[in-house]
Amino acid sequence: MTSIKPTSRVIIVVASLILVAGFFVPLWQILMWAPQYPEGLEMDIWYNDITGDVKIISALNHYIGMKHIEVGMFPEFQYIVYIIWFLIGFGLLVAISGKRFMVWLNAGVLLITGAAALIDFYLWGYEYGHSLDPTAAIIVPGMSYQPPLIGTKVLLNFTAFSGPDLGGWFFVIAFCLVILVIILERFFFNWKKT
Amino acid sequence: MKRKTIYRSLFLFGTLALVSILFQLCKPKGPAEVTTGNAASQAYVAPGKYDEFYNFVSGGFNGQMNVYGLPSGRLFRIIPVFSEDPTSGYGFSEETKPMLNTSHGYVPWDDLHHPALSTTNGEHDGRWVFGNANNTPRVARIDLKTFRTAEIIELPNSGGNHSSPFITENTEYVVAGTRFSVPMGDKTDVPISTYKENFKGTISFISVGKEDGKMKIAFQIKTPGVNFDLARAGKGPSHGWFFFSCYNTEQAYTLLEVNSTQKDKDFIMAVNWKKAEEYLAAGKGEKAKAKYVHNWYDEKTHTATSEMLNEVMQLDPTVLKDMVYFIPCPKSPHGCDTDPSGEYIVGSGKLAALIPVFSFTKIQQAIASKEFEGDFGGIPVIKYEAALHGEVKKPGLGPLHTEFDANGNAYTSFFVSSEIVKWNVKSLEVLDRVPTYYSIGHLCVPGGPTRKPHGKYVIAYNKITKDRYLSTGPELTQSAQLYDISGDKMKLILDFPTTGEPHYAEAIPASLVMPNSVKIFKIEDNNHPYVAKGESKTNVERKGNQVHISMTAIRSHLTPDNIEGVKLGDEVYFHVTNLEQDWDVPHGFAIKGANNAELLIMPGETQTLKWKPLTTGVFPFYCTDFCSALHQEMQGYIRVSPANSNIPIKFSTGKTEAPAGATGSK
Numbered sequence: 001m002t003s004i005k006p007t008s009r010v011i012i013v014v015a016s017l018i019l020v021a022g023f024f025v026p027l028w029q030i031l032m033w034a035p036q037y038p039e040g041l042e043m044d045i046w047y048n049d050i051t052g053d054v055k056i057i058s059a060l061n062h063y064i065g066m067k068h069i070e071v072g073m074f075p076e077f078q079y080i081v082y083i084i085w086f087l088i089g090f091g092l093l094v095a096i097s098g099k100r101f102m103v104w105l106n107a108g109v110l111l112i113t114g115a116a117a118l119i120d121f122y123l124w125g126y127e128y129g130h131s132l133d134p135t136a137a138i139i140v141p142g143m144s145y146q147p148p149l150i151g152t153k154v155l156l157n158f159t160a161f162s163g164p165d166l167g168g169w170f171f172v173i174a175f176c177l178v179i180l181v182i183i184l185e186r187f188f189f190n191w192k193k194t
Numbered sequence: 195m196k197r198k199t200i201y202r203s204l205f206l207f208g209t210l211a212l213v214s215i216l217f218q219l220c221k222p223k224g225p226a227e228v229t230t231g232n233a234a235s236q237a238y239v240a241p242g243k244y245d246e247f248y249n250f251v252s253g254g255f256n257g258q259m260n261v262y263g264l265p266s267g268r269l270f271r272i273i274p275v276f277s278e279d280p281t282s283g284y285g286f287s288e289e290t291k292p293m294l295n296t297s298h299g300y301v302p303w304d305d306l307h308h309p310a311l312s313t314t315n316g317e318h319d320g321r322w323v324f325g326n327a328n329n330t331p332r333v334a335r336i337d338l339k340t341f342r343t344a345e346i347i348e349l350p351n352s353g354g355n356h357s358s359p360f361i362t363e364n365t366e367y368v369v370a371g372t373r374f375s376v377p378m379g380d381k382t383d384v385p386i387s388t389y390k391e392n393f394k395g396t397i398s399f400i401s402v403g404k405e406d407g408k409m410k411i412a413f414q415i416k417t418p419g420v421n422f423d424l425a426r427a428g429k430g431p432s433h434g435w436f437f438f439s440c441y442n443t444e445q446a447y448t449l450l451e452v453n454s455t456q457k458d459k460d461f462i463m464a465v466n467w468k469k470a471e472e473y474l475a476a477g478k479g480e481k482a483k484a485k486y487v488h489n490w491y492d493e494k495t496h497t498a499t500s501e502m503l504n505e506v507m508q509l510d511p512t513v514l515k516d517m518v519y520f521i522p523c524p525k526s527p528h529g530c531d532t533d534p535s536g537e538y539i540v541g542s543g544k545l546a547a548l549i550p551v552f553s554f555t556k557i558q559q560a561i562a563s564k565e566f567e568g569d570f571g572g573i574p575v576i577k578y579e580a581a582l583h584g585e586v587k588k589p590g591l592g593p594l595h596t597e598f599d600a601n602g603n604a605y606t607s608f609f610v611s612s613e614i615v616k617w618n619v620k621s622l623e624v625l626d627r628v629p630t631y632y633s634i635g636h637l638c639v640p641g642g643p644t645r646k647p648h649g650k651y652v653i654a655y656n657k658i659t660k661d662r663y664l665s666t667g668p669e670l671t672q673s674a675q676l677y678d679i680s681g682d683k684m685k686l687i688l689d690f691p692t693t694g695e696p697h698y699a700e701a702i703p704a705s706l707v708m709p710n711s712v713k714i715f716k717i718e719d720n721n722h723p724y725v726a727k728g729e730s731k732t733n734v735e736r737k738g739n740q741v742h743i744s745m746t747a748i749r750s751h752l753t754p755d756n757i758e759g760v761k762l763g764d765e766v767y768f769h770v771t772n773l774e775q776d777w778d779v780p781h782g783f784a785i786k787g788a789n790n791a792e793l794l795i796m797p798g799e800t801q802t803l804k805w806k807p808l809t810t811g812v813f814p815f816y817c818t819d820f821c822s823a824l825h826q827e828m829q830g831y832i833r834v835s836p837a838n839s840n841i842p843i844k845f846s847t848g849k850t851e852a853p854a855g856a857t858g859s860k
Binding site: 034035036038039063135137138139140141156157 | 451452455456525545547591592610611612613629630631632633658660661
C-alpha cells in the first residue's frame with residue numbers, strides 16, 4: 001500500500017471541506033425567461049431546500065397542468081445532507097489514512113454521487129414535465145414540459161436554462177482536486193519510482 | 195515526460211475552467227431588445243402639426259374613454275363616460291348627475307372595455323363612439339362633435355355587459371351580450387347551484403336613431419346560460435348576421451378557471467338579426483317586465499334627463515327557429531372577428547393552440563343542408579368542420595383578438611406568448627411575428643374592424659408594463675406599442691404609456707372627426723332654465739329653503755360676486771353661465787367646503803353646483819380655470835347667516851357701499 005504525500009493530504013482535506021461551503025450556497029439553478037419576464041425567473045436548488053421565484057413559477061405552470069413545486073415533492077432532501085456529511089467525512093478519512101487506493105475510492109464516490117444526483121434530477125424533471133393535470137386550462141397536444149438537465153431549452157413562451165450554481169461548482173472543484181491528487185501522485189511525486 | 199505531463203495537466207484544468215466559464219457566459223440573456231432604424235421619425239409629429247389618426251382607447255377600470263393621437267401616442271383627452279370626473283364636474287353638477295343614474299340608483303364608477311365607432315356602409319363615419327359598462331350593464335354613446343357622453347342606456351337581464359358595444363354595418367344596432375348569465379324574470383332569488391335550470395343569457399340589440407343617434411332596446415334574444423365574451427357584426431355578404439363568442443358552455447358557477455375550461459370546444463353564436471326583425475314585425479316577441487334607465491343629455495338645455503323604463507321585448511330562439519345557431523370553437527373563445535370581406539369569422543380560443551377561421555358561405559350551406567351535430571339548450575349546433583374555412587396552425591399561445599389590414603392579412607394578439615402574429619386570412623399562413631411589452635390584450639389597426647381598413651399601423655395594448663418606463667411604485671401606467679405594418683415585416687416604432695386599463699381601441703382618420711368638432715356652445719341656443727344670457731340677467735332667487743343663483747362668468751369676474759341673505763339650512767344652487775363665445779375659454783367654479791367638486795363650464799354653457807353650507811360665515815368662491823391675466827382676480831364672497839336671521843337676499847358685482855352697521859365714532 002502506497003501512502004500519499006502530505007501535499008496530497010492537504011488537497012484532499014480542502015476538497016472535503018469545500019463541500020461544507022455547499023451548505024451556504026445553492027447547488028443548482030434553473031432560470032426562466034419569457035417576453036413578459038425579461039428580468040427572468042430563478043429557482044435555486046440547495047442540499048435540502050428550494051428557493052427563488054418558486055411560487056411565481058408554480059402559479060404560471062399551473063395553467064398547463066404542472067404540479068406546484070414544493071419542498072415536500074423532494075424526498076431526497078431528507079437524506080442528501082447525510083450523504084454530503086458522509087462525503088466530507090470520507091474525504092477526511094482518506095486524508096488521514098493517506099492510502100492511494102482510498103484517493104481513487106474518494107474520486108469514485110464523488111463521481112457516483114454526482115451522477116446519481118443528475119439522474120435523480122432528470123427523473124424528477126421528467127415526472128414534473130410529463131405528469132400533467134388532465135383538467136389544465138391550456139393543453140397543447142403532444143407538448144410536455146421537462147426542464148433541461150443541463151443547458152437551454154425553449155418551452156412554449158419560456159426559455160429555460162438549467163446548470164450548476166456555486167454549490168454545484170464547488171462539488172466539481174472538489175472532484176477536480178481529488179483527480180489532481182491522483183495525477184500528482186501518479187506522475188509527479190512518485191515519478192522517480194515508476 | 196514530466197514537463198509534458200505538467201503541460202497536459204495544466205491544459206486539462208485550464209480547459210475545464212474555461213469550459214465552466216463559457217458555460218456560465220452562454221446562459222441566455224433573455225429576449226433581445228428591439229432596435230429600430232428610423233422609428234423616431236416615423237412616430238414624430240412636429241410641434242404644431244397634427245396626428246393622422248384619432249385613437250379612441252377604452253379606459254377600462256377608469257370607466258372613461260381616452261383619446262390619443264397616432265402616430266405620436268399623445269393623450270388629448272379623457273372623456274368622462276361611466277365614472278364621475280371631478281375635473282369637469284361630470285357626475286357632480288346637477289346637470290350631469292342623471293347621466294350616472296341607473297336602476298340601482300346613482301353609480302359613480304364603471305369599467306369601460308370596448309369602444310365602437312359608428313359606421314355607414316361598414317366604414318367609419320366619425321359621428322359617434324359607443325362604449326360599454328362592464329359592471330353595471332350599460333351602453334354609452336359619445337358625440338364626436340363635442341367629445342361628450344350624449345346618452346347612456348342600461349341593460350336589463352344582464353350581468354356584466356362585456357360582449358358589447360359592437361355595431362352593425364350602418365349602425366342599425368349596437369349589441370350587448372351578457373358576460374354573466376343570471377336568473378331573470380320573476381324568479382331571481384334562486385340557489386346559485388341551480389345555474390343550469392334557472393340562469394339565462396341575453397343578447398340585447400339596441401337600435402340607434404339614424405339622425406339623432408337615440409338608443410332604444412329593440413329586442414333581447416334569450417339564450418342558454420353561458421358567458422358571452424365578444425362579438426362582431428357581419429358585413430358585406432354577411433350583413434344581417436352577428437357573431438358572438440361564448441365560453442363556459444360547461445355552465446359552471448364556481449371556480450370557472452377550472453370548471454369552465456374542460457370542454458375542447460365552446461361556441462360562436464351566429465345570430466340572424468334580420469330574421470329577428472321579421473319575427474318582431476310579425477308580433478312574435480314577448481314583452482317582459484324589466485327595470486332599466488335611459489339617460490340622455492340635451493345640448494340646448496345643457497341638462498341630462500334620466501327616464502325609468504319598465505319593459506323590454508324578448509325573442510326566444512328555442513321557439514323562433516332559424517334565428518340563432520351555435521358553431522363549435524376551440525377552448526373558451528375570446529375574440530370573434532369578421533374580416534373586411536365579411537366572409538371569414540376568426541375565433542380566438544384563448545386557451546387554444548390554433549386559430550379556427552370560419553366561412554360565412556359554409557355556415558350558410560351547413561344551415562341549408564342541416565349539418566348539425568346536435569343542439570345546445572334547444573339551439574342547433576353546426577358541425578365544426580362544416581363551418582370551418584381552415585385553422586391557423588401553431589400561431590402562438592393564448593390568441594385573443596384579431597384586426598385586419600386592407601391587403602387580406604390578419605393581426606392576432608397573443609397574451610401568453612406576448613406577441614402579435616400576422617397571417618393571411620385566405621391561406622392561413624403565418625407571415626410575421628413581433629414581441630409586445632408585455633402580454634398584449636387587445637390590438638388596433640386604424641379602420642381594422644371595418645370594410646375598408648386604413649392599415650398603416652397596429653397598436654398593442656398591453657396588460658403588463660413592468661420595466662418599460664420610469665418606475666412609479668407598485669402602481670404603474672399601462673404600456674402600448676405602435677408598429678408600422680406598411681411593409682412585409684411589422685416594425686416597432688413607438689412605446690407610449692396609456693391611462694386606466696385600455697382594453698379595445700379603435701382608430702379613425704382625423705379628417706373624419708376634426709372638421710366637425712364644436713368650438714363653443716352658442717349662448718343664444720342656451721335653453722337652460724337658470725341661464726343668464728348677460729350680466730343684467732343674473733339673479734338670486736329664494737324658493738323655500740333653496741337659493742338659486744343665476745351667475746355669469748366672463749373674463750375676469752363673476753356676476754354677482756357679493757351675495758348675502760343665505761341662511762343656514764339653505765341649499766344653494768350656483769347656476770353658472772359662461773358668457774364667453776371664444777374658443778378655449780372655459781371658466782371654472784369652486785366654493786370653499788363644497789362636498790362635491792368644481793364646475794368646468796365651456797363657452798355658452800350653464801352648469802350648476804349644489805352647495806349646502808354647514809356653518810355661518812363668509813365663504814369665498816373663485817374661477818378655477820386660468821382664463822386670463824386677471825384670472826386670480828376672478829373671485830367672490832357669499833355670506834351665510836343663522837337660520838333665524840332676517841338678512842334679505844342681496845347680490846351685486848362692482849358695488850361698494852358704506853359698511854352696514856357702521857355708526858361713526860362716538
